[in-house]
Amino acid sequence: MEPRPKSFYVLSAFFVLFLVFLYGPTLTIGILSFQGPGGGLTFPMRGVSLHWFRDLFEQQAVGDIWGSFRRSFVLGLMVMVTTVVVSVMGGLAFRKRFAGATVLFYLIITSLVIPSILISLGVGLIWSQSGLPVHWSSSGFGAQLTWTLPFGLLIMFAVFNRFDRSYEEAARDLGASPWQVIRHVVLPIIAPSLIGVALFGFTLSYDEFARTLLTSGSHNTLPLEVFGMTTNVTTPVLFALGTLTTVFSLLVIGIFLLVVWFMNRRRTRHGSDAGQGLV
Amino acid sequence: MALRHHFKTKPFGVSVRNTSVIGWLLASPLSLVLLVFLVAPITMIVVVSFWGATEWSIYPAFQFDNYAFLLTSDVTYRVFLNTLKYAAITWVCTLLIGFTVAYYLAFHIRSLTWQIALFLLCTIPFLTSNIIRMISWIPFLGRNGIANSTLISMGVIDEPLEWLLFSDFSVVLAFVHLYTLFMVVPIFNTMMRIDKSLIEAAADAGATGWQTLWHVIVPLTKPGIMIGTIFVVALVMGDFITVRFMSGSQSANMGRLIQNDIALLQYPSASATAVILLITVLLLIGTLLRFVDIRKEL
Numbered sequence: 001m002e003p004r005p006k007s008f009y010v011l012s013a014f015f016v017l018f019l020v021f022l023y024g025p026t027l028t029i030g031i032l033s034f035q036g037p038g039g040g041l042t043f044p045m046r047g048v049s050l051h052w053f054r055d056l057f058e059q060q061a062v063g064d065i066w067g068s069f070r071r072s073f074v075l076g077l078m079v080m081v082t083t084v085v086v087s088v089m090g091g092l093a094f095r096k097r098f099a100g101a102t103v104l105f106y107l108i109i110t111s112l113v114i115p116s117i118l119i120s121l122g123v124g125l126i127w128s129q130s131g132l133p134v135h136w137s138s139s140g141f142g143a144q145l146t147w148t149l150p151f152g153l154l155i156m157f158a159v160f161n162r163f164d165r166s167y168e169e170a171a172r173d174l175g176a177s178p179w180q181v182i183r184h185v186v187l188p189i190i191a192p193s194l195i196g197v198a199l200f201g202f203t204l205s206y207d208e209f210a211r212t213l214l215t216s217g218s219h220n221t222l223p224l225e226v227f228g229m230t231t232n233v234t235t236p237v238l239f240a241l242g243t244l245t246t247v248f249s250l251l252v253i254g255i256f257l258l259v260v261w262f263m264n265r266r267r268t269r270h271g272s273d274a275g276q277g278l279v
Numbered sequence: 280m281a282l283r284h285h286f287k288t289k290p291f292g293v294s295v296r297n298t299s300v301i302g303w304l305l306a307s308p309l310s311l312v313l314l315v316f317l318v319a320p321i322t323m324i325v326v327v328s329f330w331g332a333t334e335w336s337i338y339p340a341f342q343f344d345n346y347a348f349l350l351t352s353d354v355t356y357r358v359f360l361n362t363l364k365y366a367a368i369t370w371v372c373t374l375l376i377g378f379t380v381a382y383y384l385a386f387h388i389r390s391l392t393w394q395i396a397l398f399l400l401c402t403i404p405f406l407t408s409n410i411i412r413m414i415s416w417i418p419f420l421g422r423n424g425i426a427n428s429t430l431i432s433m434g435v436i437d438e439p440l441e442w443l444l445f446s447d448f449s450v451v452l453a454f455v456h457l458y459t460l461f462m463v464v465p466i467f468n469t470m471m472r473i474d475k476s477l478i479e480a481a482a483d484a485g486a487t488g489w490q491t492l493w494h495v496i497v498p499l500t501k502p503g504i505m506i507g508t509i510f511v512v513a514l515v516m517g518d519f520i521t522v523r524f525m526s527g528s529q530s531a532n533m534g535r536l537i538q539n540d541i542a543l544l545q546y547p548s549a550s551a552t553a554v555i556l557l558i559t560v561l562l563l564i565g566t567l568l569r570f571v572d573i574r575k576e577l
Contacts, residue, residue: 024419089306
């Protein structure tokens with residue numbers, strides 16, 4: 001191997017600094033959440049304790065955290081499943097020519113770039129003016145889909161851009177019906193990317209704030225609850241909650257990555273070259 | 280990277296009309312969601328922006344009062360300019376940082392496994408909560424925070440800096456912290472597709488490292504830069520929560536105006552501001568889209 005140029009070391013240092021910038025603050029509140037009972041929102045640490053985590057489990061201290069966590073979790077799953085199904089169908093649709101495809105494409109882009117508060121405001125207005133009850137599982141659910149679906153579709157576009165259609169042709173030549181081609185050829189090949197879409201669907205929903213602000217009704221989701229706390233809680237209990245939420249997100253990401261890793265390993269072990277076209 | 284060869288053949292026995300129907304059926308759930316939760320809300324906002332409001336209710340009308348008030352108030356123009364200022368500064372910072380990081384990953388890391396691992400390391404924060412990532416700046420930037428106490432102990436300053444938290448500085452810092460990933464990902468994606476032999480060719484032809492960077496890599500990376508720009512501009516222009524939280528409610532952008540009106544139940548006025556914001560964002564993004572074919576670049 002040729003020796004590294006000097007720029008490599010400069011850029012490496014820059015990259016490390018970037019990572020510190022990305023992760024440093026999160027790690028700091030992770031440490032500060034173990035602050036002793038007398039400690040404040042910043043260093044120095046006054047002892048080490050689980051005091052603030054314990055506080056989280058006492059209902060009356062900080063509102064309905066566990067209820068909001070449950071709602072966010074269920075909503076995340078709902079959004080995840082819907083995002084995967086609708087994105088795959090949409091991705092398949094865009095491989096064919098159909099009337100209105102261009103309009104639909106620009107709607108997807110609009111959905112991606114529209115300020116979140118407009119979705120919140122618009123959906124909230126429709127629901128309130130038509131007398132429907134605003135609820136996280138109806139209006140909130142739909143509002144979040146306008147954020148997760150564009151990401152799911154962009155991933156699907158990327159996947160199908162790299163998809164080798166000769167696999168499908170081969171299946172068709174062997175007499176597979178269109179449904180069989182999808183079920184036994186296309187879906188298994190794109191499966192790892194679908195895990196990615198699912199991950200985006202879940203985490204984007206779980207962390208979404210602006211689009212749920214006016215659409216979730218009287219029962220808060222977790223990000224709304226956390227934001228409410230920022231205005232009236234000035235103790236490290238805020239950091240404890242932040243740390244728990246981040247740890248949960250990291251766990252979810254880890255699980256998804258493991259699933260992808262196992263799928264790829266199984267695939268290699270079975271000696272199938274399906275998916276090679278994806279690289 | 281991928282050899283993208285498309286077989287533009289039509290399967291036998293399937294008429295074009297038939298595929299069109301199937302395509303339409305496949306796209307119908309997507310269309311339905313976007314109609315109900317994107318098109319209808321936008322329409323509703325446009326309609327309500329002409330309505331009137333009392334202190335406690337709103338009533339249907341067709342009047343231009345909301346727009347007249349907005350467009351004659353110099354608060355609007357100040358806030359509008361402030362919104363653009365945030366977008367511009369954040370764009371420059373995220374582009375410089377994002378490009379450098381992507382360039383490092385794409386051209387200085389030699390094994391694909393390491394590239395993927397480091398890339399994932401850069402993207403993971405995107406999947407955690409924005410609000411918590413904002414909160415996590417408090418212990419750094421506060422009056423008695425890490426930054427101030429470090430600077431004081433180093434003897435750089437005598438008094439704590441007041442402008443670290445709750446200022447334009449902290450707002451932009453948070454934006455850069457939250458959104459640089461949106462530059463890294465598309466730029467890295469485009470860079471990974473650059474044929475490495477082009478860079479060798481540039482070197483063989485006597486180009487210095489900088490010349491290769493400026494005359495070969497940057498032009499070939501433009502689509503990625505455009506996509507990153509679209510994300511960052513859209514996110515910063517439409518933000519309200521970062522500005523509210525990181526400025527301690529001392530600065531405003533268009534999103535904050537909308538949110539204030541909402542809090543006061545002045546929905547028609549909020550809608551009018553929303554319409555103006557939407558038009559601005561769509562014009563900006565529409566202009567950017569002229570320079571890049573998103574579907575082709577993914």
